[in-house]
Amino acid sequence: MVSAPTKLPTQPGFIMLSPEEREAGKWSRANLQRGMELLHRDGLLAMSNIVDKDHLVALRESMLETAKEIRADKTKLTDFNHGVATNHLQSPPLNDPSLLYEDVFSNNFVHQIVRSYLGPDIQMAFITANTALPNTKDRQPVHKDAPWAHPLAPYMLNTNFPLSDFTPENGSTEFWLGSHLNTTNEEQLWRTSSSPTPTCDVTPACIAERLKTRPGEQIRVPFGTVLLRDMRTWHAGMPNSTDTERIMIAVGYSSSWYPSPPQKFKAPLAAKELLTKRTPADFDWLPDAEWEKISQRWGLDEKDGIFLPASPGMAPGSGTGKGWDGTGAEPWDCLNVTAEQDKVVNPNFNTAAIGA
Numbered sequence: 001m002v003s004a005p006t007k008l009p010t011q012p013g014f015i016m017l018s019p020e021e022r023e024a025g026k027w028s029r030a031n032l033q034r035g036m037e038l039l040h041r042d043g044l045l046a047m048s049n050i051v052d053k054d055h056l057v058a059l060r061e062s063m064l065e066t067a068k069e070i071r072a073d074k075t076k077l078t079d080f081n082h083g084v085a086t087n088h089l090q091s092p093p094l095n096d097p098s099l100l101y102e103d104v105f106s107n108n109f110v111h112q113i114v115r116s117y118l119g120p121d122i123q124m125a126f127i128t129a130n131t132a133l134p135n136t137k138d139r140q141p142v143h144k145d146a147p148w149a150h151p152l153a154p155y156m157l158n159t160n161f162p163l164s165d166f167t168p169e170n171g172s173t174e175f176w177l178g179s180h181l182n183t184t185n186e187e188q189l190w191r192t193s194s195s196p197t198p199t200c201d202v203t204p205a206c207i208a209e210r211l212k213t214r215p216g217e218q219i220r221v222p223f224g225t226v227l228l229r230d231m232r233t234w235h236a237g238m239p240n241s242t243d244t245e246r247i248m249i250a251v252g253y254s255s256s257w258y259p260s261p262p263q264k265f266k267a268p269l270a271a272k273e274l275l276t277k278r279t280p281a282d283f284d285w286l287p288d289a290e291w292e293k294i295s296q297r298w299g300l301d302e303k304d305g306i307f308l309p310a311s312p313g314m315a316p317g318s319g320t321g322k323g324w325d326g327t328g329a330e331p332w333d334c335l336n337v338t339a340e341q342d343k344v345v346n347p348n349f350n351t352a353a354i355g356a
């Protein structure tokens, strides 16, 4: 008799650091294997016991205060992520030495998994946080963080440190496990059939198809959990029905072969020693006071704000990017090419989502 295929989970699998692994400063072979299997199968991995919760509490206290201060500056849809006025980016206090925790910003157990997944010589790519505003009702569209021809291989991992329990009530992220596998730009919506790059959003047809097999679900993980996500995994920011901001720090890593664009990520000199302790970080290192002035200016139409690094493959004039060489002259060759006739166009695309 042929048995029915095992149903794949819609919540993330965990690896849990033991006292012996902590003492040895590395994951055991067995946990590393489990971590690799989960990350390759699901595009998301949850890890326990790798960060001191007191460090997360201290960061939460500081960042909640900042979130309230910067809220008043968020006046336009382009100040929010994906043009939905419920979730914005926020810099952690990288210029405060008392809050520069090694187990958050340069975590050895995270690095071991990242190096195993992305290959040797990983680089730090960015540091930010996602703040889901309290008492909100709107959700983001299902998307990939890739409004360009992303490589068809694991090229970037995002480490997420939720600063509280992560529940559907406070707006935990909706993840679509396994969606990173074989995903291409054909699964994304385009502004026009001649647009050089797609938008982040996944097409309704692909969403409908995936709902039949492995739907997205808001995850439930306890405070202290650290998540690693393949950047190709579909996901969405969700409304937060509680009275408190839900903050999640994000530390991104890229593979050695992923280009480092001239429009670099900006970080304060105070953090340089820690951020480059275990991985190179090809950032613009600004004097602390200079960084502080721009550190919360994440809006898509900011002229001199802080930006996520320009994405390779973004052609001049599309979105905010000017090609990874800064002029558009440097080509971006990868297998992820969509023919014009295969592009699914959304003429009603929310232009606030891409700063256009």
Ligand SMILES: O=C(O)CCC(=O)C(=O)O
Residues within 6 Å of the ligand: 081, 082, 087, 130, 131, 132, 140, 145, 171, 172, 173, 174, 235, 236, 237, 238, 248
């Ligand atoms: O904050 C979250 O849960 C996810 C936000 C997100 O995916 C985004 O802003 O692109």
